[in-house]
Amino acid sequence: MTHDDLVFEALAYRRNVGTSLSDLRKYLQFRELTSHTAEDDLEALRRFEDAGKLVEVSEKWFLTPDGYKQAKGRALKPEWQWEDAWTLLALLYSSREKDLCKLEHIIAAADHINHAIPMLEELHGALNRLASGRLIRTRRGGFVVTERALELLSKVNASVRRRVLDQLDGLRRIMDCPCCGVNLKSVRWRISLDEDMLVQAEEAYREWSAETLKRH
Ligand SMILES: [Zn+2]
Numbered sequence: 001m002t003h004d005d006l007v008f009e010a011l012a013y014r015r016n017v018g019t020s021l022s023d024l025r026k027y028l029q030f031r032e033l034t035s036h037t038a039e040d041d042l043e044a045l046r047r048f049e050d051a052g053k054l055v056e057v058s059e060k061w062f063l064t065p066d067g068y069k070q071a072k073g074r075a076l077k078p079e080w081q082w083e084d085a086w087t088l089l090a091l092l093y094s095s096r097e098k099d100l101c102k103l104e105h106i107i108a109a110a111d112h113i114n115h116a117i118p119m120l121e122e123l124h125g126a127l128n129r130l131a132s133g134r135l136i137r138t139r140r141g142g143f144v145v146t147e148r149a150l151e152l153l154s155k156v157n158a159s160v161r162r163r164v165l166d167q168l169d170g171l172r173r174i175m176d177c178p179c180c181g182v183n184l185k186s187v188r189w190r191i192s193l194d195e196d197m198l199v200q201a202e203e204a205y206r207e208w209s210a211e212t213l214k215r216h
Pocket residue numbers: 177178179180181
């Protein structure tokens with residue numbers, strides 16, 4: 001087995017969660033017969049990237065749909081993260097006013113909920129996990145929430161006070177619930193997101209909130 005084969009095996013094992021350089025090294029160190037450096041690993045990753053099998057997002061690598069098709073064998077199970085509930089609540093809020101939520105609408109609602117702007121890796125992870133769990137769908141350059149997501153929120157609203165942070169906490173917990181939560185089996189990383197897209201969306205949001213302030 002070549003170094004590249006072993007690297008792909010690691011990427012396949014971590015296909016639902018993404019792989020950092022140190023994740024990769026941890027996987028390889030007890031399996032390789034001759035030891036390689038992190039530099040060798042990086043070169044291998046770049047080769048897969050050039051071949052269209054892999055994409056880098058904030059120091060983690062994710063298989064593209066093309067790369068994912070080739071991934072076989074056992075895989076780590078993905079888990080819901082805190083930012084998934086944050087992003088979903090942002091989408092649920094902004095979809096009350098809009099049929100289609102664009103990135104800047106998600107950012108605006110996320111800022112309103114938690115007084116922070118999500119980072120690229122948070123948003124990329126959250127959107128892809130939410131889409132894989134069928135809580136959101138992509139449509140014409142934006143996102144829509146599904147019936148399943150609306151049901152989750154109404155269950156949350158039935159059990160907590162309708163304050164933003166209570167809803168956020170309730171949503172995070174219900175996602176993991178064995179009876180009414182969402183079992184996340186795999187994550188396909190079909191939604192691509194890069195720093196430029198995020199910067200543009202953030203600029204659009206800042207311009208538009210400055211306009212709103214002026215009008216008040
Ligand atoms: Zn339940």
